[in-house]
Amino acid sequence: MSATGETKAITPPDIRLRKGQAPLVCLTAYTTPIAKLLDRHCDIVLVGDSVGMVLHGLSSTLGVTLDMMIMHGKAVRRGLERPLLVVDLPFGSYEEGPEQAFHNAARLMAEAGCAAVKLEGGEHMAAIIRFLTARGVPVMAHVGLTPQAVNTFGGYRVQGRGDDAERLRRDAAAVTEAGAFSVVLEKVPEPLARRLTAEIAIPTIGIGASPACDGQILVVDDVLGMFTDFRPKFVKRYAELGSAAEAAIVAYAADVRERRFPAAEHVYATASKAKDVA
Numbered sequence: 677m678s679a680t681g682e683t684k685a686i687t688p689p690d691i692r693l694r695k696g697q698a699p700l701v702c703l704t705a706y707t708t709p710i711a712k713l714l715d716r717h718c719d720i721v722l723v724g725d726s727v728g729m730v731l732h733g734l735s736s737t738l739g740v741t742l743d744m745m746i747m748h749g750k751a752v753r754r755g756l757e758r759p760l761l762v763v764d765l766p767f768g769s770y771e772e773g774p775e776q777a778f779h780n781a782a783r784l785m786a787e788a789g790c791a792a793v794k795l796e797g798g799e800h801m802a803a804i805i806r807f808l809t810a811r812g813v814p815v816m817a818h819v820g821l822t823p824q825a826v827n828t829f830g831g832y833r834v835q836g837r838g839d840d841a842e843r844l845r846r847d848a849a850a851v852t853e854a855g856a857f858s859v860v861l862e863k864v865p866e867p868l869a870r871r872l873t874a875e876i877a878i879p880t881i882g883i884g885a886s887p888a889c890d891g892q893i894l895v896v897d898d899v900l901g902m903f904t905d906f907r908p909k910f911v912k913r914y915a916e917l918g919s920a921a922e923a924a925i926v927a928y929a930a931d932v933r934e935r936r937f938p939a940a941e942h943v944y945a946t947a948s949k950a951k952d953v954a
């Protein structure tokens with residue numbers, strides 16, 4: 677809260693200053709009700725392109741479009757006051773070059789109302805990150821396992837093992853030098869995550885990258901037990917809402933079939949009553 681009683685929204689520079697401080701709490705959100713639940717508890721809320729797999733039933737993030745990100749970004753914006761809202765640039769919306777990246781990042785910021793964008797890639801994306809950050813677009817980078825490159829990797833594999841660690845060190849250094857305010861490290865072994873976190877000046881946000889990172893992020897539907905198609909080792913489920921929801925639907929279906937629902941209290945009388953307004 678500010679002196680005027682207004683909630684102060686967290687900004688990219690605030691996140692940058694959290695390097696080495698209390699761990700950053702980050703989750704994804706794709707809808708207004710979930711954003712409202714996260715508002716008082718998260719530092720960063722990400723509208724990840726994981727929305728394609730989690731809510732739209734796609735088999736990877738490759739089919740996610742800019743319009744989908746804008747629509748979900750707007751929905752999340754309506755539910756958030758305090759956390760920094762970051763929206764993913766989807767596959768194909770930034771890789772051609774700086775101008776394409778700026779055009780689409782500006783659409784996300786103007787239409788969805790996010791204060792930053794996230795894009796995948798290390799060294800080879802540095803020029804694009806530099807171009808965006810110099811023009812008022814704060815960038816969260818994403819290195820290690822970058823799901824938009826799943827076909828190049830040949831699966832959702834741990835990155836940075838053995839000699840491959842040097843590639844990730846170059847990636848993390850390049851996105852830092854290019855001006856990213858933070859970087860997601862995905863599926864990186866603990867010693868490497870610890871080393872990268874010590875070597876770069878911006879906060880590392882881990883997903884499958886150990887507690888050594890400056891913060892943690894998970895997909896909210898994984899945390900709630902709502903997305904159960906697969907479960908990576910790095911996911912911890914804090915609730916089983918998927919099974920609770922199924923149990924509720926089973927009970928509803930049985931009530932309808934047995935004519936137990938609707939019951940008297942759910943039925944409107946002929947003469948209007950005060951309690952009938954809803």
Ligand code: KIV
Nearest residue numbers: 704724725726860895
């Ligand atoms: O798309 C996504 O949700 C992400 C995170 C989980 C980091 O990129």
